[in-house]
Amino acid sequence: MTPAPDRLDAHTVIDWIRDPDAVTVIDVRSPAEFETAHVAGSYNVPLTLLGEHADQLAARLDRQVVLVCASGARAAEARQRLAGVGADHVHVLDGGIGAYAAAGGEVVRGRARWPMERQVxxxxxxxxxxxxxxxxxxxxxxxxxxxxxxxxxxxxxxxxCTMARLLSVLPYNRGPRELTAGEILGRLPGAQQAA
Known part of the structure; x- marks a missing residue:
């Protein structure tokens, strides 16, 4: 099987998601951004937490993984961190959540907030x-x-983006309670086998 490209267009991701046992979608934005809008069925693993626990996360990912953020920049950074610990089946949604919504993908919408890039x-x-x-x-x-x-x-x-990291700690951007690494890792598919 030929490896898929590192970056995937939204239509490819929509096709992959039709078989939820074949792909895990991980959103690396802050919990507040995730609460605002996210790919249906995705898991929120903020970039800072992913960076601190990349090896544990990679060990639990037993299928294709698509990383999502607002534009693709944070997802690309997350991919590099996961690749650095041996995860080789990790891809980035090109164009982020906006491209996915524009392509007709199912997006769950919550409380509206300005995207982090706009705040920056x-x-x-x-x-x-x-x-x-x-x-x-x-x-x-x-x-x-x-x-x-x-x-x-x-x-x-x-x-x-240091400014985005600083803005993410403001009460406006906090959103729901941040989950611990154990709580997040425990929710991911494959976690039961790895536990």
Missing amino acids: RLLAGSLVVAGVALAWRAPKASLLAGGVGAGLTASALTDT
Whole structure:
């Protein structure tokens, strides 16, 4: 059998999900983002938790795995972490949850919140505008705009986002109680065999 590509389009994922015993869909966004909208039947394993327990998670994944986030960036980071501990049947949903919904996939919707990427753009843009505006009175305030620009550049180069991680701890973004690693791993298919 030829290995599937690392990135899958939404139509392929929809086809795979028709056989729920063949695929596990893992959403690596925060619990609040997951609560807002997620692929029906998916499991929420936030990226930070996945990173800390990648080896335990990989040991429990006994079928094809599709990782989902808002755009594909966090899912790609999760895939790298899982591949680093030997998981070789892990794929990324190209275009994220938005592409899946647009392709007609079943999405469970809950309490509406702004997506993390939108929150990051709002905060980064506001800080830049504030830095430029304040620079008229205090020239050193322009360093704020420069710092945000440097942070965004580093974020793009490393494909991580410190600002998103900081925003995720705000009460607005917390959503439901975060489950422990044991609770999350115990809910995944294959967990009974691995326990």
